[in-house]
Amino acid sequence: MTQPDTWYVAFGPDRAVKTDDSATGAVRSTRTFKSEVDAKLFAMQILAKGWTASAGTLNPHQPKQVVGASQIERWADPGMARCRMPPDISWG
Numbered sequence: 001m002t003q004p005d006t007w008y009v010a011f012g013p014d015r016a017v018k019t020d021d022s023a024t025g026a027v028r029s030t031r032t033f034k035s036e037v038d039a040k041l042f043a044m045q046i047l048a049k050g051w052t053a054s055a056g057t058l059n060p061h062q063p064k065q066v067v068g069a070s071q072i073e074r075w076a077d078p079g080m081a082r083c084r085m086p087p088d089i090s091w092g
Contacts, residue, residue, distance in 0.1 A: 005032035007039035043076040
C-alpha cells in the first residue's frame with residue numbers, strides 16, 4: 001500500500017502584479033505531496049517564479065498545519081528568510 005499524500009501547496013501568480021488585462025481572474029492550482037520536505041522544495045520553486053503560495057496538511061492528517069502566504073517563505077526555507085530580513089541595528 002502506498003503512502004497517501006499528506007501535504008498540499010496552493011499556488012498562482014502574485015495578485016499584486018497585474019500581468020494581463022484580458023485575464024478574467026487569478027488562476028490558482030494545488031499540488032499534493034507525500035512529505036513536508038517535498039512540499040517545501042516545490043514551494044521554493046514557486047516562490048522563485050515570483051508567485052504566491054500557501055501550504056498545509058490534508059485532512060485527516062493530524063496535527064493539522066496551515067502555512068499562509070505571509071509565512072510560506074520562512075516555512076519553505078528558514079535560512080533564506082533570515083537572509084532577507086534587515087539586520088538588527090542597535091544605536092545603544
